[in-house]
Amino acid sequence: MNDVTELLKSHRSIRKFTDQAVSDELINEIVACGQAAASSSNVQATTVIRVRDNDKRKQLVDLAGGQPYVASAGAFLVFCADLHRSKLACELQGGDFSEGMTEHFIIATVDVALAAQNCVIAAESLGLGICYIGGLRNNPQEVSELLELPDQVYPVFGLCLGYPDQDPQLKPRLPISTVLKEEVYQNPSDLSGVKAYDEHIRAYYKARTGGKKDSCWSEEIRALVGKESRPHMRDFLAKRGFTMR
Amino acid sequence: MNDVTELLKSHRSIRKFTDQAVSDELINEIVACGQAAASSSNVQATTVIRVRDNDKRKQLVDLAGGQPYVASAGAFLVFCADLHRSKLACELQGGDFSEGMTEHFIIATVDVALAAQNCVIAAESLGLGICYIGGLRNNPQEVSELLELPDQVYPVFGLCLGYPDQDPQLKPRLPISTVLKEEVYQNPSDLSGVKAYDEHIRAYYKARTGGKKDSCWSEEIRALVGKESRPHMRDFLAKRGFTMR
Numbered sequence: 001m002n003d004v005t006e007l008l009k010s011h012r013s014i015r016k017f018t019d020q021a022v023s024d025e026l027i028n029e030i031v032a033c034g035q036a037a038a039s040s041s042n043v044q045a046t047t048v049i050r051v052r053d054n055d056k057r058k059q060l061v062d063l064a065g066g067q068p069y070v071a072s073a074g075a076f077l078v079f080c081a082d083l084h085r086s087k088l089a090c091e092l093q094g095g096d097f098s099e100g101m102t103e104h105f106i107i108a109t110v111d112v113a114l115a116a117q118n119c120v121i122a123a124e125s126l127g128l129g130i131c132y133i134g135g136l137r138n139n140p141q142e143v144s145e146l147l148e149l150p151d152q153v154y155p156v157f158g159l160c161l162g163y164p165d166q167d168p169q170l171k172p173r174l175p176i177s178t179v180l181k182e183e184v185y186q187n188p189s190d191l192s193g194v195k196a197y198d199e200h201i202r203a204y205y206k207a208r209t210g211g212k213k214d215s216c217w218s219e220e221i222r223a224l225v226g227k228e229s230r231p232h233m234r235d236f237l238a239k240r241g242f243t244m245r
Numbered sequence: 246m247n248d249v250t251e252l253l254k255s256h257r258s259i260r261k262f263t264d265q266a267v268s269d270e271l272i273n274e275i276v277a278c279g280q281a282a283a284s285s286s287n288v289q290a291t292t293v294i295r296v297r298d299n300d301k302r303k304q305l306v307d308l309a310g311g312q313p314y315v316a317s318a319g320a321f322l323v324f325c326a327d328l329h330r331s332k333l334a335c336e337l338q339g340g341d342f343s344e345g346m347t348e349h350f351i352i353a354t355v356d357v358a359l360a361a362q363n364c365v366i367a368a369e370s371l372g373l374g375i376c377y378i379g380g381l382r383n384n385p386q387e388v389s390e391l392l393e394l395p396d397q398v399y400p401v402f403g404l405c406l407g408y409p410d411q412d413p414q415l416k417p418r419l420p421i422s423t424v425l426k427e428e429v430y431q432n433p434s435d436l437s438g439v440k441a442y443d444e445h446i447r448a449y450y451k452a453r454t455g456g457k458k459d460s461c462w463s464e465e466i467r468a469l470v471g472k473e474s475r476p477h478m479r480d481f482l483a484k485r486g487f488t489m490r
Contacts, residue, residue, distance in 0.1 A: 001274045001371065002370055002371065003248070003249075003370075004248075004249060004252065004366065004367065004370030005274055005278050005367050005370060005371070007249065008278040008281050008282075008363050008366060008367055009277065009278055009281045010281075011281050011282065011283065013283060027425075028421060028425070029246045029250055031421060031424070031425045032254065032421055033250050033253040033254055035418040035419070035421065035424060036253050036254045036255075036256050036415075036418070037253075037256065037362060038256065038258060038365070038375075038377050040377070040379050041379075041465065041469050042416065042462070042465065043466065043469060043470075044418060044419050044424070046424060047424050047425075047426060047430070048424060048425050048426070049426045049427070049428070049429065049430060050425065050426070050427055050428075051428060052427070052428065053428055056428065080430075083470065084433060085423075085439065086466045086469070086470045087470065088434070088436055088439065089436075089439050089462065089463035089466040089467065090463070090466055090467045090470050090471045092436060092439070092440075092463045092467075093463050093464050093466075093467040093471075094467075095467035095470075095471030096471060097470055097471065098470055098471060098472055098473050098474065101473060101474050101475070101476070101478075102475075102478040102479045102482065102489075103382065103474040103475035103476075103478045104470060104474055106354065106382070106401070106478065107379070107474075109351065109354055109355065109358075110354065110357075110358045110379075110401065110402070112355075113354075113355045113358030113359050113362070114358050114361070114362045116359070117282060117358070117359045117362035117363060118253050118362060118366070120282075120283070121249060121253060121362075121363070121366055122249065122250050122253055125247055125248075125249035125250060126246065126247065126250070130283075132283050132285070134285050134286075134352070134355075137348065137351070146429075147428075147429050147430055148429040148430050148431075148433075149430050150430060150433040153430065156351070156355065157355070170281075171287065173280040173281070173289060174280070174289050176273060176276060176277055176280065178330075179276070179280060179289070179291060179292055179293060180272075180273070180276045180292075180293050180295065181292060181293070181294045181295070182294070182295055182297070183294070183295070183296060183297065183298055183301065183392075184294065184391075184392050184393040185292065185294060185325075185392055185393050185394050185395060185398065186393075188329060188393075188395040189333070191333055191334075191337060194330065194333065194334050194337065195337075217287070217334065218334035218335070218337045218338050219338050220286065220287065221288065221331045221334040221335055221338075222334065222335040222337075222338040222339075222340035224286050224288060224331070225288075225328065225331045225332065225335050225340075225342055225343055225349060226335045226338075226340030226341060226342065226343060227343055228343050228346060229343065229346050229348040229349055229352075230346070230347075230348035231346070231348075231490075233346075233347040233348045233351065234347040234489060234490060237347065244347075244479060244489050245476075245479060
């Protein structure tokens with residue numbers, strides 16, 4: 001429809017990068033774009049930690065479950081949900097920080113994601129490729145210690161940025177009619193969109209892998225939500241001050 | 246730096262819209278851009294409900310705490326974190342959905358925010374203005390009933406879209422040196438960035454209101470985090486199947 005919507009619709013995760021460094025100027029511009037995103041009550045709960053040190057990057061590879069591009073990307077940023085700064089500001093004004101509210105956890109987490117996605121769009125517009133690293137939540141306590149995060153701060157995800165050294169295909173998405181509904185959540189038991197997508201993505205995987213990968217969305221989703229996922233998260237978050245009351 | 250970064254950095258929330266309708270074609274393009282955002286394990290946990298009905302829009306104004314632009318915007322979308330579809334897909338493959346994981350809640354909430362921010366950038370590139378409506382979480386149970394949301398789905402926020410009928414100034418943000426850190430979370434007790442920003446935004450508010458608004462960031466943050474915020478959220482989420490285990 002226009003250059004921006006074409007850019008948005010051309011997103012693919014990039015996991016192989018050239019050796020070209022990402023300049024400080026670009027990172028600053030990218031983070032400034034992140035800051036410009038909407039923020040709930042202007043809380044600005046996003047803190048970004050840029051990790052350059054090679055040893056630390058290698059440790060993060062392991063902590064994220066062995067994703068080598070965490071070390072090989074031109075830049076690696078950790079996006080943290082940060083209510084520590086809000087706590088300090090509250091206390092500066094003589095207030096008592098109300099710790100552990102579920103609502104504050106949602107506000108902070110959404111804030112980070114909105115800012116990060118702005119960073120991603122900025123980066124992609126500048127010719128960089130990106131990959132989100134949710135794997136940091138495999139070992140969030142160790143990541144928090146490595147980055148010396150204070151309480152009221154947790155690492156939501158990492159972000160690899162760099163100049164792409166691969167050109168993967170777009171991954172097809174669910175039919176828009178399945179995700180965009182009118183007035184109410186119509187036909188909540190209707191599986192027709194999922195089944196159509198299962199066929200579509202199975203064909204896509206087969207084509208991309210020369211027939212080797214033969215699976216579909218609902219099989220992958222079963223693997224994701226059909227078991228406990230990162231069951232340490234609740235206790236980790238509680239320990240960091242996010243008790244979810 | 247380029248047209249896209251300029252677009253990103255020009256964001257202001259718009260709360261006054263012309264009467265011009267937003268076409269279905271635009272909404273479809275905007276939501277398609279949202280779908281193109283990265284999604285954790287491709288879970289695609291975003292469901293968007295477009296509300297057109299005038300009566301329903303008026304009810305949502307009240308449920309969101311009296312924000313009239315929820316009714317007057319050219320279009321109103323509700324962004325829902327949706328694990329109901331994942332549950333169905335899991336069961337389609339003979340799996341048992343693992344309900345209530347904190348991690349799944351994070352995945353779904355982040356997914357929605359990434360998709361929504363893509364929608365926002367698409368909309369703004371197409372000449373629309375937007376305003377996020379976190380106020381839907383004032384009365385999330387009533388919103389869920391109005392939209393007939395099944396369990397495992399919750400409304401994260403709404404989004405007003407329309408043609409702007411105002412031209413507000415950019416709101417200044419925290420200094421980038423306060424939110425972008427190197428290697429570790431340096432000087433966690435340092436308040437210099439917050440204090441500088443307090444002065445900056447106080448001057449901004451005064452200038453914008455002819456001296457009437459005389460407050461600063463840390464005062465506003467005290468009002469936000471110095472008290473319980475939406476304390477119903479935990480029980481509401483638990484009732485919807487997000488027990489945070």
